[in-house]
Amino acid sequence: MRRLTLRQFRIFEAVARNLSFSRAAAELHLSQPAVSMQVRGIETILGMPLTEQVGRRIHLTDAGREVLHASQAITARLDDLQHNLxxxxxxxxxxxxxxxxxxxxxxxxxxxxxxxxxxxxxxxxxxxxxxxxxxxxxxxxxxxxxxxxxxxxxxxxxxxxxxDNPLVVIAPPDHPLARKRRVTLEQVAAEPFLVREAGSGTRGAMERFFAARGLEIRSSMEMSSNEAIRQAVQAGLGLGILSLQTLELELALKRLAVLKVEGFPIMRxxxxxxxxxxxxxxxxxxxxxxxxxxxxxxxxxxxx
Incomplete structure (x- = not known):
């Protein structure tokens, strides 16, 4: 039985990862026919199909997933070897x-x-x-x-x-809560919040903190970066919860204020x-x- 080559493993890994012969070819700087020929060669050696086309999309067969797993393990080991040497x-x-x-x-x-x-x-x-x-x-x-x-x-x-990564509640310096020496969780929960996207660690920590205390924050806007939240809070669009260690410049210039909220900071x-x-x-x-x-x-x- 003929053996698969490292080149074939690398080519198939690119095809399986992209689920596209053309994108894999572009990534590997090869022609699409050359990539297709190598995959067909693997299928000939193994005697079973590795991909199937449903409509315009490529899917891996069970055999294809097995070969992908082996390809990733082999190429990862080789990359480690070359990098470490x-x-x-x-x-x-x-x-x-x-x-x-x-x-x-x-x-x-x-x-x-x-x-x-x-x-x-x-x-x-x-x-x-x-x-x-x-x-x-x-x-x-x-x-x-x-x-x-x-x-x-x-x-x-x-x-x-x-x-340690302490999370704090931030507001514009002229926000009414910024002048209070103690802010309750109920007061904060009543305010609109600018939050990160679903799946964000900061958002998850914030939601768990309030849920554990029987409160639910009122989200007014979802944003994909902390920088966007900082700017929106400065503009007065709502409150935010961010890492204290990322606010040094804004606090020094008094563009933002950290509210003295009971139970905060959330320590992550x-x-x-x-x-x-x-x-x-x-x-x-x-x-x-x-x-x-x-x-x-x-x-x-x-x-x-």
């Missing part, structure tokens, strides 16, 4: 593939500045995405590490907490995350150790 010479000359969620971007940028100060020769490739996209990057082994705030259970990930955490089965390169290991050595934000952090 390239980094063995020196931490100073390596590269780091890092992804962060948009919530932690401002803090991660400060961490990277300090890390590059210690290792100026390291090339950093930083991606800022939403939580779902960061998890996909981890699952497909396209990054070394991620920094995020909510790590789902059930996935084979290694997640280590390294910093940031984690450095990687695949549990991934052997970290020297650079990735150095970055992880650097992050874990950072001073933690005290649990008694309160807005002033």
């Amino acid at each position: 390239a980094q063995l010479k020196s931490v100073d000359s390596g590269s780091l593939r890092l992804a962060v969620t948009s919530t932690v971007n401002a803090v991660a940028t400060g961490i990277l500045v300090r890390f590059r100060g210690r290792y100026p020769g390291v090339a950093v490739h930083l991606g800022v995405s939403n939580r779902a996209e960061v998890l996909e990057l981890l699952a497909s082994n396209r990054i070394d590490l991620a920094i995020m705030g909510q790590v789902p259970e059930g996935l084979e990930l290694s997640a280590t907490r390294f910093m 955490h940031w984690y450095v995350v990687h695949r549990a089965d991934k052997r970290l390169s020297p650079v990735a290991q150095a970055f992880k150790e650097f992050v874990l050595a950072l001073p933690r934000v005290p649990r008694s952090t309160r807005a002033r």
